[in-house]
Amino acid sequence: MSLEFSVVMSGQLGNNVCILTDKDTKETWIIDPSYNPEIIFEKIKQQGLHVTRILLTHGHFDHFAGINFLAANLPEKPQLALHRDDLELLRDGGGSKYFHMPVIPPDDPDFILEDRQELRLGDSTVQVRLAPGHTSGSVIFYLPGLKTAVCGDVIFYHGIGRTDMPGGNFDTLVDSIRRQVFSLPPETRLIPGHGSETSVGEEMQHNPFLDL
Numbered sequence: 021m022s023l024e025f026s027v028v029m030s031g032q033l034g035n036n037v038c039i040l041t042d043k044d045t046k047e048t049w050i051i052d053p054s055y056n057p058e059i060i061f062e063k064i065k066q067q068g069l070h071v072t073r074i075l076l077t078h079g080h081f082d083h084f085a086g087i088n089f090l091a092a093n094l095p096e097k098p099q100l101a102l103h104r105d106d107l108e109l110l111r112d113g114g115g116s117k118y119f120h121m122p123v124i125p126p127d128d129p130d131f132i133l134e135d136r137q138e139l140r141l142g143d144s145t146v147q148v149r150l151a152p153g154h155t156s157g158s159v160i161f162y163l164p165g166l167k168t169a170v171c172g173d174v175i176f177y178h179g180i181g182r183t184d185m186p187g188g189n190f191d192t193l194v195d196s197i198r199r200q201v202f203s204l205p206p207e208t209r210l211i212p213g214h215g216s217e218t219s220v221g222e223e224m225q226h227n228p229f230l231d232l
Contacts, residue, residue, distance in 0.1 A: 031055030057086030077172025106157030153193020
């Protein structure tokens with residue numbers, strides 16, 4: 021396994037931006053580039069990384085606010101990937117109008133993510149798991165080789181994503197967590213879109229929003 025994984029907290033909303041790199045080739049994917057993308061850009065330059073893809077867990081503005089900067093400043097424009105059910109949300113600014121934080125959306129995705137799709141980075145697999153409820157097209161990226169899942173705003177340490185914005189539904193979100201998160205091994209590390217990391221086992225036992 022040659023996959024390297026790191027998390028950088030970025031922006032005024034404390035977003036967790038994830039960076040996946042194949043150590044052999046330096047090919048790199050970025051998940052959810054947020055505000056202050058200069059932090060990510062400097063890391064990329066210092067380590068000589070080659071960014072080929074940007075993956076979005078969902079279409080909210082704080083998870084894509086850094087895309088346009090990266091696309092304009094990287095040597096090659098990375099491919100963008102999103103689930104189709106969040107495409108209109110992305111085009112509409114990702115809900116930024118509700119927070120009076122306008123963000124110019126990026127270009128439309130280069131390819132669409134599908135449930136249980138398997139993406140290959142070097143010799144490693146990244147599995148896409150559709151988990152609606154926070155938004156209609158929220159996905160989780162599961163990295164079985166690293167026993168890690170990047171969850172966006174689906175689940176947090178002892179919390180879950182908000183469901184009071186367009187596309188949100190509490191019952192749908194709880195069902196998604198039970199099917200797509202709690203079906204993973206208990207030791208799986210969970211990286212939420214904001215805040216501290218946690219694990220499947222921890223949330224199964226102690227998440228107050230999920231009465232199992």
